[in-house]
Amino acid sequence: MSSTSRARLGEEVWKLRTDKINAELVTLTYGSVVAQLCKDLDGDYAEVNKQLDKMGYNIGLRLIEDFLAKSNMQQKCANFRDTADVISKVGFKMFLNITPTIVNWSSDNKQFSLLFDENPLADFVELPDDGKAQSDLWYSNMLCGVIRGALEMVQMSVDAHFVSDVLRGNDTTEMRINLIRYIEDEMPQDDE
Amino acid sequence: MFLFRLRSSRVFSLAVTMVVYAVLILNKAGGLIYQRDFNPGLQKLSSNDYLILAGTFHGVHAITSQISPTNETSSSGLEVLESENFVMRCFQTLTGTKFLIFAEPRQQNLDVVVRRVYELYADYVMKNPFYQIEMPIRSEGFDRHLTSYIKPHQ
Amino acid sequence: MVVYSFFIFDRHCECIYIRQWLNTASATQPLSRPVTASSAATVTTSVAEKPPSGGRLSMAEQAKLVFGVIFSLRNMVKKLCGPEDSFLCYRTGHYKLHYYETLSSLRFVMLTDIRTESLKSSLHQIYVNLYVEYVVKNPLSPVEHAGGEGVNNELFELGIDSFVRTID
Numbered sequence: 001m002s003s004t005s006r007a008r009l010g011e012e013v014w015k016l017r018t019d020k021i022n023a024e025l026v027t028l029t030y031g032s033v034v035a036q037l038c039k040d041l042d043g044d045y046a047e048v049n050k051q052l053d054k055m056g057y058n059i060g061l062r063l064i065e066d067f068l069a070k071s072n073m074q075q076k077c078a079n080f081r082d083t084a085d086v087i088s089k090v091g092f093k094m095f096l097n098i099t100p101t102i103v104n105w106s107s108d109n110k111q112f113s114l115l116f117d118e119n120p121l122a123d124f125v126e127l128p129d130d131g132k133a134q135s136d137l138w139y140s141n142m143l144c145g146v147i148r149g150a151l152e153m154v155q156m157s158v159d160a161h162f163v164s165d166v167l168r169g170n171d172t173t174e175m176r177i178n179l180i181r182y183i184e185d186e187m188p189q190d191d192e
Numbered sequence: 193m194f195l196f197r198l199r200s201s202r203v204f205s206l207a208v209t210m211v212v213y214a215v216l217i218l219n220k221a222g223g224l225i226y227q228r229d230f231n232p233g234l235q236k237l238s239s240n241d242y243l244i245l246a247g248t249f250h251g252v253h254a255i256t257s258q259i260s261p262t263n264e265t266s267s268s269g270l271e272v273l274e275s276e277n278f279v280m281r282c283f284q285t286l287t288g289t290k291f292l293i294f295a296e297p298r299q300q301n302l303d304v305v306v307r308r309v310y311e312l313y314a315d316y317v318m319k320n321p322f323y324q325i326e327m328p329i330r331s332e333g334f335d336r337h338l339t340s341y342i343k344p345h346q
Numbered sequence: 347m348v349v350y351s352f353f354i355f356d357r358h359c360e361c362i363y364i365r366q367w368l369n370t371a372s373a374t375q376p377l378s379r380p381v382t383a384s385s386a387a388t389v390t391t392s393v394a395e396k397p398p399s400g401g402r403l404s405m406a407e408q409a410k411l412v413f414g415v416i417f418s419l420r421n422m423v424k425k426l427c428g429p430e431d432s433f434l435c436y437r438t439g440h441y442k443l444h445y446y447e448t449l450s451s452l453r454f455v456m457l458t459d460i461r462t463e464s465l466k467s468s469l470h471q472i473y474v475n476l477y478v479e480y481v482v483k484n485p486l487s488p489v490e491h492a493g494g495e496g497v498n499n500e501l502f503e504l505g506i507d508s509f510v511r512t513i514d
Contacts, residue, residue: 061489065482068449069474075430076449153357153450185451188359188417234426245422252418258403259411260440261350261366261457268439274464275423277431294426 001075003085009071010093017070018094023120030121034139038128045136052138056145064150067091076154080179081105083156084112087147087177096120100175111178113163119173127167134169138162144175155183210301212342213278213294215309216242219326220288222250226329230342233278234294253282253290272302281306289313305342312337348459349510350441353412354477354497357451361409362491363498365506416445416455435464448473468513476505 001009034052041047067073071090077083084102092098092114100114121140127133138144144160151158157180164170213233217226224246227239237245253269260267273280274297281302283291291313293306316334317323323331354363403411416433423433435444437460444462446454446469454469480502481487487496 058489062482064450065448065452065473065478069478072474073449155451186358188413235428237425241425245425248418248422252415252422255411255415256436256438256443259408259415259457260438262440270436270438273419273423273436274434275427275431276434277427 001082003089006085006089007093007099010090010099013070013090013094014097023123027120027123027125030142031125038133038137043130043132045132049136049138049141052141053145053148056142056147057149058145059142060146060149060151061153063095063146064153067094067150070094080109080112080156083151084114084177088114091150103174104176106178111176114175114177116173116175119166122167122173125167138165139167140165140173147175147177152183155185157181157183210299210305211296212305213296215294215338215342216246216292217313217329218246218250218290218292221326222247223326225327228335228338230339233296249282249292250290253284283310285310308341309338312341347462347513349513350457350459351408352457352506352510353409353455355413355416355453355455356491358490359413359417360492361406361413362494364405364409364494365503366405367510412443412455412457416443416453420445420447434466444469446470446473452477465513468509472506472509476502476509480505 033055034048037048037051038045041051067090071094073086073090077086088100088102092100098116098118098120100116102112103115104113105111119140121143125139127137127139138161141162144162147160148158158177159180160175160177162174163176164172164174166173211231211233213231214229215226216224219225224243227242257267257269269284270282273282277297278294279297279299279302281291281293281295283293283306285291291306291309293302293309295302295305312334316331316337317329320331320333323329349367351364351366353361353365356362419436420433423431432447433445435442437443440460442458442460442462444456444458444465446466448454452473454473456465456469458465480499481491481497484496484499487499491497
Protein backbone atom coordinates (compact mmCIF):
# COMPACT_ATOMS: atom_id res chain seq x y z
CA MET A 1 0.00 0.00 0.00
CA SER A 2 1.52 3.31 -1.02
CA SER A 3 1.88 6.36 1.18
CA THR A 4 -0.71 8.39 -0.71
CA SER A 5 -3.28 5.62 -0.57
CA ARG A 6 -2.69 5.41 3.18
CA ALA A 7 -3.35 9.12 3.49
CA ARG A 8 -6.51 8.66 1.48
CA LEU A 9 -7.60 5.74 3.67
CA GLY A 10 -7.03 7.79 6.80
CA GLU A 11 -9.06 10.65 5.36
CA GLU A 12 -11.85 8.34 4.30
CA VAL A 13 -12.10 6.57 7.65
CA TRP A 14 -12.08 9.90 9.49
CA LYS A 15 -14.80 11.36 7.27
CA LEU A 16 -17.13 8.41 6.89
CA ARG A 17 -16.61 5.74 9.50
CA THR A 18 -15.97 7.69 12.68
CA ASP A 19 -18.52 9.06 15.07
CA LYS A 20 -17.50 12.59 15.97
CA ILE A 21 -17.47 14.26 19.36
CA ASN A 22 -17.02 17.88 20.37
CA ALA A 23 -13.30 18.64 20.52
CA GLU A 24 -13.63 20.85 23.58
CA LEU A 25 -15.11 17.94 25.48
CA VAL A 26 -12.03 15.82 24.68
CA THR A 27 -9.63 18.59 25.64
CA LEU A 28 -11.48 19.28 28.89
CA THR A 29 -11.79 15.60 29.81
CA TYR A 30 -8.14 14.86 29.16
CA GLY A 31 -7.13 18.03 30.94
CA SER A 32 -9.12 17.15 34.03
CA VAL A 33 -7.56 13.67 34.11
CA VAL A 34 -4.04 15.14 34.07
CA ALA A 35 -4.90 17.81 36.61
CA GLN A 36 -6.51 15.32 38.96
CA LEU A 37 -3.52 13.00 38.69
CA CYS A 38 -1.18 15.86 39.54
CA LYS A 39 -3.28 16.72 42.57
CA ASP A 40 -3.66 13.09 43.72
CA LEU A 41 0.04 12.33 43.32
CA ASP A 42 1.12 15.52 45.08
CA GLY A 43 3.06 16.95 42.20
CA ASP A 44 5.19 13.84 41.68
CA TYR A 45 5.34 14.41 37.92
CA ALA A 46 7.44 11.34 37.21
CA GLU A 47 4.65 9.25 38.70
CA VAL A 48 2.03 11.23 36.76
CA ASN A 49 3.88 10.47 33.54
CA LYS A 50 3.94 6.81 34.47
CA GLN A 51 0.22 6.72 35.21
CA LEU A 52 -0.63 8.51 31.96
CA ASP A 53 1.47 5.99 30.08
CA LYS A 54 -0.27 3.11 31.85
CA MET A 55 -3.72 4.48 31.04
CA GLY A 56 -2.65 4.99 27.45
CA TYR A 57 -1.34 1.42 27.31
CA ASN A 58 -4.72 0.02 28.34
CA ILE A 59 -6.44 2.21 25.79
CA GLY A 60 -4.03 1.10 23.08
CA LEU A 61 -4.72 -2.59 23.75
CA ARG A 62 -8.36 -2.04 22.83
CA LEU A 63 -7.94 0.76 20.32
CA ILE A 64 -5.99 -1.48 17.96
CA GLU A 65 -9.05 -3.66 17.38
CA ASP A 66 -11.16 -0.63 16.52
CA PHE A 67 -8.38 0.60 14.26
CA LEU A 68 -8.12 -2.75 12.46
CA ALA A 69 -11.87 -3.03 12.18
CA LYS A 70 -12.49 0.47 10.80
CA SER A 71 -9.47 0.74 8.53
CA ASN A 72 -10.02 -2.77 7.19
CA MET A 73 -6.28 -3.44 7.11
CA GLN A 74 -5.72 -7.06 6.27
CA GLN A 75 -2.03 -7.11 5.41
CA LYS A 76 0.80 -6.82 7.89
CA CYS A 77 3.26 -3.97 7.36
CA ALA A 78 6.31 -5.08 5.41
CA ASN A 79 8.77 -3.21 7.66
CA PHE A 80 8.99 -0.65 10.44
CA ARG A 81 9.00 2.28 8.01
CA ASP A 82 5.60 1.15 6.76
CA THR A 83 4.40 0.87 10.34
CA ALA A 84 5.44 4.47 10.99
CA ASP A 85 3.59 5.60 7.90
CA VAL A 86 0.41 3.79 8.93
CA ILE A 87 0.55 5.17 12.48
CA SER A 88 0.86 8.71 11.21
CA LYS A 89 -1.39 8.74 8.14
CA VAL A 90 -4.12 6.33 9.21
CA GLY A 91 -3.94 5.94 12.98
CA PHE A 92 -3.55 9.50 14.17
CA LYS A 93 -5.74 10.73 11.35
CA MET A 94 -8.59 8.41 12.34
CA PHE A 95 -8.59 9.21 16.02
CA LEU A 96 -7.36 12.78 16.33
CA ASN A 97 -7.63 14.08 12.77
CA ILE A 98 -3.94 15.02 12.76
CA THR A 99 -1.06 13.71 10.68
CA PRO A 100 2.23 14.05 12.59
CA THR A 101 5.35 14.19 10.40
CA ILE A 102 7.81 11.31 10.47
CA VAL A 103 11.42 12.45 10.89
CA ASN A 104 14.82 11.46 12.24
CA TRP A 105 15.04 7.84 11.17
CA SER A 106 17.96 6.04 12.76
CA SER A 107 20.40 4.29 10.42
CA ASP A 108 19.11 0.84 11.33
CA ASN A 109 15.51 1.93 10.57
CA LYS A 110 14.42 0.95 14.06
CA GLN A 111 13.85 4.42 15.51
CA PHE A 112 11.91 7.42 14.29
CA SER A 113 10.28 10.55 15.62
CA LEU A 114 6.79 11.93 15.23
CA LEU A 115 6.60 15.73 15.01
CA PHE A 116 3.26 17.12 16.15
CA ASP A 117 2.51 20.55 14.70
CA GLU A 118 -0.90 20.43 16.36
CA ASN A 119 -2.02 18.54 19.45
CA PRO A 120 -5.75 18.63 20.24
CA LEU A 121 -5.16 17.28 23.73
CA ALA A 122 -3.15 20.34 24.68
CA ASP A 123 -5.28 23.16 23.33
CA PHE A 124 -5.33 26.17 25.67
CA VAL A 125 -3.11 24.37 28.21
CA GLU A 126 -0.39 26.12 30.21
CA LEU A 127 1.72 24.07 32.54
CA PRO A 128 1.74 25.22 36.20
CA ASP A 129 4.51 27.56 37.21
CA ASP A 130 5.77 25.56 40.20
CA GLY A 131 9.27 25.12 38.81
CA LYS A 132 8.90 21.38 38.38
CA ALA A 133 6.12 20.87 35.82
CA GLN A 134 8.01 22.61 33.02
CA SER A 135 10.91 20.20 33.36
CA ASP A 136 9.25 16.99 34.58
CA LEU A 137 5.72 16.65 33.21
CA TRP A 138 4.99 15.25 29.75
CA TYR A 139 1.42 16.44 29.35
CA SER A 140 0.43 14.23 26.43
CA ASN A 141 2.17 11.12 27.75
CA MET A 142 -1.00 9.07 27.34
CA LEU A 143 -0.32 9.03 23.60
CA CYS A 144 2.96 7.19 24.22
CA GLY A 145 1.13 4.48 26.14
CA VAL A 146 -1.50 4.18 23.41
CA ILE A 147 1.15 3.54 20.77
CA ARG A 148 2.97 1.06 22.98
CA GLY A 149 -0.21 -0.91 23.78
CA ALA A 150 -1.55 -0.89 20.24
CA LEU A 151 1.72 -2.05 18.67
CA GLU A 152 2.16 -4.77 21.26
CA MET A 153 -1.10 -6.32 20.07
CA VAL A 154 0.31 -6.56 16.56
CA GLN A 155 3.49 -8.17 17.74
CA MET A 156 5.85 -5.23 18.05
CA SER A 157 7.49 -4.31 21.32
CA VAL A 158 8.32 -0.60 21.21
CA ASP A 159 9.33 2.18 23.52
CA ALA A 160 7.64 5.56 23.02
CA HIS A 161 8.51 8.74 24.88
CA PHE A 162 8.41 12.48 24.35
CA VAL A 163 11.68 14.32 23.82
CA SER A 164 10.30 17.82 23.49
CA ASP A 165 6.98 19.60 24.01
CA VAL A 166 5.88 23.14 23.10
CA LEU A 167 4.08 23.26 26.47
CA ARG A 168 7.51 23.12 28.08
CA GLY A 169 8.82 25.98 26.00
CA ASN A 170 10.53 23.84 23.37
CA ASP A 171 10.23 24.67 19.69
CA THR A 172 8.54 21.44 18.73
CA THR A 173 6.51 18.59 20.18
CA GLU A 174 8.41 15.44 19.30
CA MET A 175 7.76 11.80 20.29
CA ARG A 176 10.52 9.26 19.79
CA ILE A 177 9.48 5.69 18.98
CA ASN A 178 11.95 2.89 18.97
CA LEU A 179 11.43 -0.73 18.04
CA ILE A 180 12.76 -3.08 20.68
CA ARG A 181 11.86 -6.33 18.96
CA TYR A 182 9.23 -8.17 16.98
CA ILE A 183 7.25 -10.52 19.23
CA GLU A 184 7.04 -14.13 18.05
CA ASP A 185 3.73 -15.94 17.62
CA GLU A 186 2.72 -17.65 20.83
CA MET A 187 2.72 -21.43 20.71
CA PRO A 188 0.03 -23.41 22.50
CA GLN A 189 1.11 -24.74 25.85
CA ASP A 190 1.99 -28.40 26.07
CA ASP A 191 -0.40 -30.46 28.11
CA GLU A 192 2.19 -32.95 29.26
CA MET B 193 -8.35 -56.57 -17.87
CA PHE B 194 -7.50 -55.94 -21.52
CA LEU B 195 -9.80 -52.93 -21.66
CA PHE B 196 -8.26 -51.49 -18.53
CA ARG B 197 -4.77 -51.70 -20.04
CA LEU B 198 -5.98 -50.04 -23.22
CA ARG B 199 -7.48 -47.11 -21.29
CA SER B 200 -4.43 -46.46 -19.23
CA SER B 201 -2.17 -46.15 -22.23
CA ARG B 202 -4.17 -43.43 -23.88
CA VAL B 203 -2.78 -39.93 -23.62
CA PHE B 204 -4.58 -37.79 -21.09
CA SER B 205 -3.93 -34.09 -21.04
CA LEU B 206 -4.82 -31.38 -18.62
CA ALA B 207 -7.07 -28.52 -19.55
CA VAL B 208 -4.92 -25.69 -20.83
CA THR B 209 -5.75 -23.37 -17.93
CA MET B 210 -4.76 -25.81 -15.16
CA VAL B 211 -1.64 -25.03 -13.16
CA VAL B 212 -0.50 -27.64 -10.67
CA TYR B 213 2.19 -26.45 -8.31
CA ALA B 214 3.26 -29.67 -6.62
CA VAL B 215 2.36 -33.26 -5.85
CA LEU B 216 3.09 -34.98 -2.56
CA ILE B 217 2.37 -38.59 -1.67
CA LEU B 218 2.21 -39.84 1.91
CA ASN B 219 2.23 -43.47 2.99
CA LYS B 220 -0.06 -45.06 5.57
CA ALA B 221 2.04 -43.88 8.47
CA GLY B 222 2.29 -40.29 7.29
CA GLY B 223 5.78 -40.65 5.89
CA LEU B 224 6.59 -38.68 2.75
CA ILE B 225 7.28 -41.02 -0.15
CA TYR B 226 7.10 -38.62 -3.07
CA GLN B 227 7.49 -34.88 -3.55
CA ARG B 228 7.79 -32.99 -6.80
CA ASP B 229 7.40 -29.34 -7.81
CA PHE B 230 5.96 -28.71 -11.26
CA ASN B 231 5.23 -25.05 -11.49
CA PRO B 232 6.40 -22.08 -9.40
CA GLY B 233 3.90 -20.96 -6.82
CA LEU B 234 5.08 -22.48 -3.56
CA GLN B 235 8.15 -21.70 -1.49
CA LYS B 236 11.33 -23.73 -1.92
CA LEU B 237 11.60 -25.96 1.14
CA SER B 238 14.26 -28.44 2.20
CA SER B 239 13.48 -32.15 2.09
CA ASN B 240 13.48 -32.17 5.87
CA ASP B 241 10.84 -29.43 5.88
CA TYR B 242 8.67 -31.54 3.59
CA LEU B 243 9.07 -34.57 5.83
CA ILE B 244 7.93 -32.58 8.85
CA LEU B 245 5.08 -31.06 6.89
CA ALA B 246 3.92 -34.50 5.81
CA GLY B 247 3.97 -35.85 9.33
CA THR B 248 2.09 -32.86 10.68
CA PHE B 249 -0.49 -33.05 7.97
CA HIS B 250 -1.03 -36.75 8.62
CA GLY B 251 -1.88 -35.95 12.25
CA VAL B 252 -4.10 -33.01 11.33
CA HIS B 253 -5.97 -35.13 8.80
CA ALA B 254 -6.78 -37.67 11.48
CA ILE B 255 -8.15 -35.01 13.80
CA THR B 256 -10.28 -33.38 11.11
CA SER B 257 -12.42 -36.50 11.01
CA GLN B 258 -12.75 -36.49 14.78
CA ILE B 259 -14.03 -32.94 15.13
CA SER B 260 -16.86 -33.43 12.70
CA PRO B 261 -19.92 -31.67 14.10
CA THR B 262 -22.33 -34.05 12.37
CA ASN B 263 -23.13 -37.35 13.94
CA GLU B 264 -22.00 -39.49 11.07
CA THR B 265 -20.33 -42.61 12.35
CA SER B 266 -17.76 -42.74 9.60
CA SER B 267 -16.32 -39.29 9.18
CA SER B 268 -13.94 -38.55 6.39
CA GLY B 269 -10.95 -36.34 6.89
CA LEU B 270 -9.88 -33.16 5.13
CA GLU B 271 -10.40 -33.27 1.37
CA VAL B 272 -9.83 -29.72 0.18
CA LEU B 273 -7.71 -27.00 1.77
CA GLU B 274 -7.94 -23.43 0.52
CA SER B 275 -5.62 -20.52 1.14
CA GLU B 276 -5.29 -17.14 -0.54
CA ASN B 277 -2.64 -18.37 -2.96
CA PHE B 278 -3.28 -22.05 -3.51
CA VAL B 279 -5.79 -24.84 -3.19
CA MET B 280 -4.85 -28.34 -2.08
CA ARG B 281 -6.79 -31.49 -2.81
CA CYS B 282 -6.13 -34.39 -0.48
CA PHE B 283 -7.20 -37.78 -1.68
CA GLN B 284 -6.92 -40.66 0.77
CA THR B 285 -7.17 -44.08 -0.78
CA LEU B 286 -8.83 -46.99 0.96
CA THR B 287 -5.33 -48.30 1.57
CA GLY B 288 -4.40 -45.24 3.61
CA THR B 289 -2.13 -43.58 1.09
CA LYS B 290 -2.65 -39.83 0.74
CA PHE B 291 -2.20 -37.82 -2.45
CA LEU B 292 -1.79 -34.08 -1.99
CA ILE B 293 -2.18 -31.97 -5.11
CA PHE B 294 -1.35 -28.26 -4.82
CA ALA B 295 -2.72 -26.00 -7.53
CA GLU B 296 -3.65 -22.42 -8.14
CA PRO B 297 -6.85 -21.23 -6.45
CA ARG B 298 -10.31 -21.68 -7.94
CA GLN B 299 -9.40 -24.75 -9.94
CA GLN B 300 -12.51 -26.58 -11.01
CA ASN B 301 -11.37 -30.01 -12.09
CA LEU B 302 -8.78 -31.03 -9.50
CA ASP B 303 -10.70 -34.26 -8.95
CA VAL B 304 -9.79 -35.34 -12.46
CA VAL B 305 -6.12 -34.64 -11.80
CA VAL B 306 -6.22 -36.61 -8.58
CA ARG B 307 -7.77 -39.62 -10.23
CA ARG B 308 -5.19 -39.53 -12.99
CA VAL B 309 -2.30 -39.29 -10.55
CA TYR B 310 -3.73 -42.25 -8.65
CA GLU B 311 -3.97 -44.23 -11.86
CA LEU B 312 -0.34 -43.45 -12.73
CA TYR B 313 0.67 -44.47 -9.22
CA ALA B 314 -1.25 -47.72 -9.53
CA ASP B 315 0.49 -48.44 -12.83
CA TYR B 316 4.09 -47.28 -12.54
CA VAL B 317 4.64 -47.62 -8.83
CA MET B 318 2.48 -50.47 -7.60
CA LYS B 319 2.92 -52.69 -10.58
CA ASN B 320 6.69 -52.43 -10.43
CA PRO B 321 7.68 -55.60 -8.55
CA PHE B 322 10.91 -54.04 -7.36
CA TYR B 323 9.21 -51.16 -5.63
CA GLN B 324 9.10 -51.60 -1.86
CA ILE B 325 5.71 -50.63 -0.52
CA GLU B 326 5.60 -47.65 1.87
CA MET B 327 9.15 -46.70 0.79
CA PRO B 328 10.08 -43.52 -1.10
CA ILE B 329 9.14 -43.67 -4.77
CA ARG B 330 12.03 -43.63 -7.21
CA SER B 331 10.44 -44.54 -10.47
CA GLU B 332 11.59 -42.93 -13.68
CA GLY B 333 8.43 -44.04 -15.46
CA PHE B 334 6.18 -42.51 -12.84
CA ASP B 335 8.12 -39.23 -12.94
CA ARG B 336 8.08 -39.09 -16.71
CA HIS B 337 4.36 -39.79 -17.12
CA LEU B 338 3.40 -37.49 -14.28
CA THR B 339 5.44 -34.64 -15.73
CA SER B 340 4.06 -35.08 -19.22
CA TYR B 341 0.53 -35.11 -17.81
CA ILE B 342 0.93 -32.02 -15.66
CA LYS B 343 3.22 -30.01 -17.94
CA PRO B 344 2.34 -31.38 -21.37
CA HIS B 345 4.11 -28.73 -23.42
CA GLN B 346 7.50 -29.01 -21.75
CA MET C 347 -26.65 -23.26 4.75
CA VAL C 348 -26.20 -24.70 8.23
CA VAL C 349 -23.84 -23.31 10.84
CA TYR C 350 -22.75 -25.95 13.36
CA SER C 351 -20.39 -24.15 15.68
CA PHE C 352 -18.31 -21.05 16.20
CA PHE C 353 -15.06 -20.58 18.14
CA ILE C 354 -12.85 -17.63 18.97
CA PHE C 355 -9.20 -18.14 20.01
CA ASP C 356 -7.01 -15.36 21.30
CA ARG C 357 -3.32 -14.74 20.66
CA HIS C 358 -2.39 -16.79 23.73
CA CYS C 359 -3.80 -19.87 21.97
CA GLU C 360 -6.69 -20.00 24.40
CA CYS C 361 -10.31 -20.58 23.48
CA ILE C 362 -12.26 -17.54 24.61
CA TYR C 363 -15.64 -18.28 23.10
CA ILE C 364 -17.57 -21.35 21.95
CA ARG C 365 -21.05 -21.45 20.48
CA GLN C 366 -22.79 -24.55 19.17
CA TRP C 367 -26.04 -24.85 17.34
CA LEU C 368 -27.35 -28.40 17.77
CA ASN C 369 -28.08 -30.54 14.76
CA THR C 370 -31.83 -31.13 14.36
CA ALA C 371 -31.21 -34.80 13.58
CA SER C 372 -29.61 -35.51 16.92
CA ALA C 373 -31.14 -32.91 19.23
CA THR C 374 -33.62 -33.88 21.89
CA GLN C 375 -34.23 -30.27 22.84
CA PRO C 376 -35.69 -27.50 20.66
CA LEU C 377 -33.34 -26.02 18.10
CA SER C 378 -33.90 -22.49 19.35
CA ARG C 379 -31.86 -23.12 22.49
CA PRO C 380 -28.19 -23.20 21.51
CA VAL C 381 -25.66 -24.73 23.87
CA THR C 382 -23.23 -22.04 24.88
CA ALA C 383 -20.07 -22.12 26.95
CA SER C 384 -17.47 -19.46 27.29
CA SER C 385 -15.11 -21.60 29.29
CA ALA C 386 -14.71 -25.16 30.40
CA ALA C 387 -15.78 -24.14 33.89
CA THR C 388 -19.29 -23.20 32.83
CA VAL C 389 -19.97 -26.50 31.08
CA THR C 390 -21.72 -27.61 34.26
CA THR C 391 -24.79 -25.60 33.30
CA SER C 392 -25.06 -27.41 30.01
CA VAL C 393 -24.34 -30.93 31.26
CA ALA C 394 -28.04 -31.73 31.14
CA GLU C 395 -28.16 -30.59 27.55
CA LYS C 396 -25.32 -32.76 26.27
CA PRO C 397 -26.19 -34.48 23.00
CA PRO C 398 -27.29 -38.10 23.45
CA SER C 399 -24.72 -39.84 21.22
CA GLY C 400 -22.08 -41.40 23.46
CA GLY C 401 -18.89 -40.80 21.50
CA ARG C 402 -19.14 -36.99 21.51
CA LEU C 403 -16.30 -34.96 22.94
CA SER C 404 -16.85 -32.31 25.56
CA MET C 405 -16.78 -28.79 24.25
CA ALA C 406 -13.46 -27.99 25.87
CA GLU C 407 -11.84 -31.02 24.26
CA GLN C 408 -13.37 -30.15 20.93
CA ALA C 409 -12.04 -26.63 21.20
CA LYS C 410 -8.56 -27.96 21.92
CA LEU C 411 -8.66 -30.22 18.86
CA VAL C 412 -10.05 -27.47 16.67
CA PHE C 413 -7.28 -25.18 17.79
CA GLY C 414 -4.64 -27.80 17.11
CA VAL C 415 -5.98 -28.28 13.60
CA ILE C 416 -6.23 -24.61 12.67
CA PHE C 417 -2.91 -23.70 14.21
CA SER C 418 -1.10 -26.49 12.37
CA LEU C 419 -2.81 -25.73 9.07
CA ARG C 420 -2.16 -22.03 9.44
CA ASN C 421 1.54 -22.63 10.00
CA MET C 422 1.64 -25.14 7.17
CA VAL C 423 0.14 -22.63 4.75
CA LYS C 424 2.61 -19.95 5.79
CA LYS C 425 5.48 -22.41 5.38
CA LEU C 426 4.34 -23.51 1.93
CA CYS C 427 3.48 -20.17 0.44
CA GLY C 428 5.23 -17.57 2.55
CA PRO C 429 4.10 -15.43 5.50
CA GLU C 430 1.87 -13.35 3.23
CA ASP C 431 -0.41 -16.27 2.54
CA SER C 432 -3.28 -17.14 4.87
CA PHE C 433 -5.32 -20.25 5.43
CA LEU C 434 -8.97 -19.69 4.42
CA CYS C 435 -10.93 -22.89 4.88
CA TYR C 436 -10.98 -26.64 4.46
CA ARG C 437 -13.66 -29.12 3.56
CA THR C 438 -14.12 -32.74 4.56
CA GLY C 439 -16.83 -35.09 3.39
CA HIS C 440 -19.18 -33.86 6.13
CA TYR C 441 -18.37 -30.29 7.13
CA LYS C 442 -16.45 -27.20 6.19
CA LEU C 443 -14.23 -25.19 8.52
CA HIS C 444 -13.76 -21.47 7.86
CA TYR C 445 -10.90 -19.49 9.39
CA TYR C 446 -10.18 -15.81 9.79
CA GLU C 447 -7.28 -14.31 11.70
CA THR C 448 -7.01 -10.62 12.53
CA LEU C 449 -3.70 -8.78 12.61
CA SER C 450 -4.01 -8.80 16.40
CA SER C 451 -3.85 -12.62 16.25
CA LEU C 452 -7.48 -13.10 17.16
CA ARG C 453 -8.69 -16.29 15.46
CA PHE C 454 -12.29 -16.83 14.36
CA VAL C 455 -13.37 -20.35 13.37
CA MET C 456 -16.76 -21.45 12.07
CA LEU C 457 -17.92 -24.97 11.17
CA THR C 458 -20.69 -25.24 8.59
CA ASP C 459 -22.14 -27.72 6.13
CA ILE C 460 -20.19 -28.42 2.95
CA ARG C 461 -22.30 -26.33 0.64
CA THR C 462 -21.34 -23.02 2.25
CA GLU C 463 -18.99 -20.78 0.32
CA SER C 464 -16.00 -19.14 1.98
CA LEU C 465 -17.10 -17.24 5.08
CA LYS C 466 -14.01 -15.08 5.40
CA SER C 467 -15.93 -11.85 4.86
CA SER C 468 -18.68 -12.95 7.27
CA LEU C 469 -16.14 -13.71 9.96
CA HIS C 470 -14.56 -10.32 9.29
CA GLN C 471 -18.00 -8.76 9.79
CA ILE C 472 -18.43 -10.59 13.08
CA TYR C 473 -15.09 -9.18 14.18
CA VAL C 474 -15.84 -5.62 13.09
CA ASN C 475 -19.49 -5.32 14.03
CA LEU C 476 -19.82 -7.64 17.00
CA TYR C 477 -16.50 -8.37 18.64
CA VAL C 478 -15.00 -4.88 18.43
CA GLU C 479 -18.30 -3.19 19.28
CA TYR C 480 -19.52 -5.37 22.11
CA VAL C 481 -16.40 -6.91 23.60
CA VAL C 482 -13.44 -4.60 22.98
CA LYS C 483 -15.36 -1.39 23.51
CA ASN C 484 -17.04 -2.65 26.67
CA PRO C 485 -15.01 -0.91 29.35
CA LEU C 486 -16.11 -3.42 31.96
CA SER C 487 -14.73 -6.40 30.09
CA PRO C 488 -11.05 -7.20 30.64
CA VAL C 489 -8.52 -6.92 27.82
CA GLU C 490 -7.26 -10.45 28.26
CA HIS C 491 -10.08 -12.94 28.24
CA ALA C 492 -8.63 -15.81 30.26
CA GLY C 493 -11.18 -18.58 30.37
CA GLY C 494 -13.43 -16.58 28.10
CA GLU C 495 -14.23 -13.93 30.67
CA GLY C 496 -15.88 -10.87 29.26
CA VAL C 497 -16.64 -12.25 25.83
CA ASN C 498 -20.03 -13.87 26.29
CA ASN C 499 -21.92 -10.75 27.26
CA GLU C 500 -25.54 -10.56 26.28
CA LEU C 501 -25.19 -8.11 23.42
CA PHE C 502 -22.47 -10.18 21.80
CA GLU C 503 -24.50 -13.40 22.14
CA LEU C 504 -27.60 -11.81 20.66
CA GLY C 505 -25.53 -10.34 17.88
CA ILE C 506 -23.99 -13.69 16.98
CA ASP C 507 -27.40 -15.35 17.05
CA SER C 508 -29.06 -12.91 14.71
CA PHE C 509 -26.04 -12.74 12.42
CA VAL C 510 -26.01 -16.50 11.99
CA ARG C 511 -29.73 -16.47 11.38
CA THR C 512 -29.31 -13.99 8.55
CA ILE C 513 -26.61 -15.99 6.83
CA ASP C 514 -28.42 -19.29 7.40
